[in-house]
Amino acid sequence: MSIIQLERVSRHFGVQAPIHALREVSLDVESGEWVAIVGPSGSGKTTLLNILGLLDRPTSGTYWLSDRDVSSLSEGARAGVRSREIGFVFQSFHLISHRTVTENVMMSDIYRGGDRSTRRLRAVQALERAKLSHRSDYLPVRLSGGERQRAAVARAILNSPRLLLCDEPTGNLDTATGNNILDLFEEMHDDGMTIVMITHDPEVAARSQRQVHIIDGHLTEAA
Amino acid sequence: MSHIRSSNDRRSSISFWDVVTEAVSGLTARPGRTALTILGTVIGLAALVATLGISQTAGNRIVGRFDELAATEVFVTARPPTLSSPDNxxxxxxxxxxxxxxxxxxxxxxxxxxxxxxxxxxxxxxxxxxxxxxxxxxxxxxxxxxxxxxxxxxxxxxxxxxxxxxxxxxxxxxxxxxxxxxxxxxxxxxxxxxxxxxxxxxxxxxxxxxxxxxxxxxxxxxxxxxxxxxxxxxxxxxxxxxxxxxxxxxxxxxxxxxxxNPEGLKVAFPAEPQRVRDAVQSDLDVLFLLLGGVALLVGAIGIANVTLVSVLERTGEIGLRRALGATRRHIAVQFLIESGVMGFIGGVVGASLGTLAVVAVSAVQTWSPVLEPMIPIAAPLLGTIVGLLAGTYPSIRAARLEPVESLRSAT
Structure with a gap:
């Protein structure tokens, strides 16, 4: 069963002399796959991730997420899909600095109107899966880079999303720490999580199950 | 492939309690700055409550003096003699x-x-x-x-x-x-x-x-x-x-x-006490209200300013919230509540300080403090309205931020 189906999706920016960030991209991602989208900067890979994450709409083409045409949904419904079905991991973590790790993880539950009574318990479980239980009461400033990214991963998986979208998840980390995060992804992949990961680093991409390359807005499957 | 619309298409939602918690948490993140921001509204509303109270107190005081003497005296004098009325x-x-x-x-x-x-x-x-x-x-x-x-x-x-x-x-x-x-x-x-x-x-x-x-x-x-x-x-x-x-x-x-020959006599007596009271009090009230209003305006600009700075500083957080499922409306409501709560706190503190000022001035002058009960009650309400108005523009700015661009800025 496919989770993601892109049908000739294009994205242009600007009207006069438009920039073609994506040119008729088609992509199928099966449930449980771990896909790396590899490309140099300016190749359109961030645009692709934003469209996959419903943070941006394609100029043309259709995006089916779990067999639904999400490109035609209202903004409110798209926000609802984001809150329930997609987990985000960013290069720069985006943790709220004045909240503890647990509180940061709990944040991803509020916009789906999640059950307040079980929220903290679920956050504790997510932190266990991300192997960060020992730091649950820390403020982000006291965490190492790798620990911050683990907190972000715990936040992303709190609601058991169908799809984990990662934007250069190891970009701000040294190689060893980055590998630890990739180990974590591998475990989640083994548990059946669908992961789409953007990277410019071929070594990071090599950890994934499948690689697609994007150059000048054209997507090509790696051999 | 069929187009399935399921119940999973429903909009994202946030409980009232959660949005208040998020807003208050945003305020307590920088308690010092929040306190300073509120200070303007505090001063404005304290000035408003105090000046209204003091003008009422002082107005009553002046009227008291008029009541005692002026309300009881009449002077009769003869007009200078004229041709038509030589014997006055x-x-x-x-x-x-x-x-x-x-x-x-x-x-x-x-x-x-x-x-x-x-x-x-x-x-x-x-x-x-x-x-x-x-x-x-x-x-x-x-x-x-x-x-x-x-x-x-x-x-x-x-x-x-x-x-x-x-x-x-x-x-x-x-x-x-x-x-x-x-x-x-x-x-x-x-x-x-x-x-x-x-x-x-x-x-x-x-x-x-x-x-x-x-x-x-x-x-x-x-x-x-x-x-x-x-x-x-x-x-x-x-x-x-x-x-x-x-x-x-x-x-x-x-x-x-x-x-x-009654027209030959001139009678002098002071204006009606009630009229004196009205005249004195409305003059004082207008002046004092203007002063308090100006202070409150300054307070509102302070809240607008700091909320706007806060929005610009927190673009990363706003982007994250959008990614987590917040709609533009959720973002706007959060910042509106933040500024509204600031205005409310300013109103409560300002009303308290203003009332204290009325009591203190009255104590020093040995006057009886007079304060319309609605004034200190209305102050927090006014503060909230001021906070909401001040937060409108920053909230719209926050809601308009594109999540993609907000996320690119570092937290």
């Missing part, structure tokens, strides 16, 4: 006539005697080393005047009807006049010279409630002034009425005194 004099028995009117408490004649350059002294012997003669006002009174001006006798006695009828050369001194002449008591039977005439000082008055120039005057009986100075008619009748009777007496007095 008042009768000698004016006080008796007026006292028959219901509402008159006391009445008395008062006439200033024009003595030219005549000086008043205590002795016929001139002492060259110090000044012994003074130019003092000499005023002729009927016995009822002392009551009408609420004179307080310091020592001796007052002139009476018999002395007036017999034209006795006696005088009562005002406290200031007595001091200048060096007379402190009447046991030694002091005498004063007014020009060529010698008067026996029989009493000294220490205070009056109206006609304060009596305190610096030599007061002689009316009959004596008729004999010695050819006083032809009383100049003024001073009337003390019961409270609230001034306008009534003012209408009746000319008819009681000169039924044949």
């Amino acid at each position: 004099t008042m009768p000698w028995d004016s006080p008796e006539r007026l006292r028959r009117l219901d509402g008159v408490v006391a009445a008395g004649n008062l006439s200033v005697i024009d003595l030219g350059n005549t000086l008043v002294s205590t002795s016929s012997v001139r002492n060259p080393t110090e000044r012994t003669d003074f130019r003092l006002s000499v005023q002729a009174v009927s016995p009822g005047l002392f009551e009408a001006v609420r004179a307080r006798l310091a020592t001796g006695r007052l002139t009476d009807q018999l002395m007036s009828e017999r034209g006795e050369k006696v005088a009562v001194l005002g406290a200031t006049a007595a001091e200048r002449l060096g007379i402190s008591g009447v046991e030694q039977l002091p005498a004063i010279r007014v020009g060529d005439q010698v008067f026996l000082v029989i009493g000294i008055i220490s205070d009056v409630a109206r006609q304060f120039d009596l305190l610096a005057a030599v007061i002689i009986p009316e009959g004596t002034a008729q004999n010695l100075y050819r006083l032809s008619a009383p100049e003024t009748v001073v009337v003390e009425t019961r409270i609230g009777a001034t306008s009534l007496i003012a209408r009746q007095a000319p008819h009681a005194l000169r039924p044949d």
Whole structure:
């Protein structure tokens, strides 16, 4: 069963002399796959991730997420899909600095109107899966880079999303720490999580199950 | 492939409790800055509450003074004679006539005697080393005047009807006049010279409630002034009425005194006390309200400013929230609540400080503090409205941020 189906999706920016960030991209991602989208900067890979994450709409083409045409949904419904079905991991973590790790993880539950009574318990479980239980009461400033990214991963998986979208998840980390995060992804992949990961680093991409390359807005499957 | 619309298409939602928690958490993240931001609203609303309270308190105070004296006095004088009305004099028995009117408490004649350059002294012997003669006002009174001006006798006695009828050369001194002449008591039977005439000082008055120039005057009986100075008619009748009777007496007095020629008399009485209260209070209120309003405006600009800075600083957080499922509306509501809560806290603190200020000023001035209960209650409401208005533009800015671009900026 496919989770993601892109049908000739294009994205242009600007009207006069438009920039073609994506040119008729088609992509199928099966449930449980771990896909790396590899490309140099300016190749359109961030645009692709934003469209996959419903943070941006394609100029043309259709995006089916779990067999639904999400490109035609209202903004409110798209926000609802984001809150329930997609987990985000960013290069720069985006943790709220004045909240503890647990509180940061709990944040991803509020916009789906999640059950307040079980929220903290679920956050504790997510932190266990991300192997960060020992730091649950820390403020982000006291965490190492790798620990911050683990907190972000715990936040992303709190609601058991169908799809984990990662934007250069190891970009701000040294190689060893980055590998630890990739180990974590591998475990989640083994548990059946669908992961789409953007990277410019071929070594990071090599950890994934499948690689697609994007150059000048054209997507090509790696051999 | 079929297009399936399931119940999973529903919009994202956030519980009221969660959105309040998020907003308050945003405020407590930088408590120092939040406190400073609120300070402007605090000052504005404290100023507003305090000035309203103090103006009410002070207004009541001023009115209190008017009530006590002004509401009970009427002066009747003769107009200068004209061709159509050559005889505008008042009768000698004016006080008796007026006292028959219901509402008159006391009445008395008062006439200033024009003595030219005549000086008043205590002795016929001139002492060259110090000044012994003074130019003092000499005023002729009927016995009822002392009551009408609420004179307080310091020592001796007052002139009476018999002395007036017999034209006795006696005088009562005002406290200031007595001091200048060096007379402190009447046991030694002091005498004063007014020009060529010698008067026996029989009493000294220490205070009056109206006609304060009596305190610096030599007061002689009316009959004596008729004999010695050819006083032809009383100049003024001073009337003390019961409270609230001034306008009534003012209408009746000319008819009681000169039924044949009421237009020849002029009646002076102060404005209605109620009108005075309104005038004084509205003047003060407008000024004070303007001051408080300006302070509140400054406070609102402060909240708008800091909320805007906060939005720009927190673009990363806003992007994250959008990624987690927040709609533009959720973002706007969160920032609106943040600014509204700031305004509310400013209102509560401001109302408290303002009320304290009213009480403190009243305590220092020994006034009774007066504050409309709605004012401190309305202040937090006004503060919230100010906060919401101030937060509108920053909230719209926050909601308009594109999540993609916000996420690219580092947290």
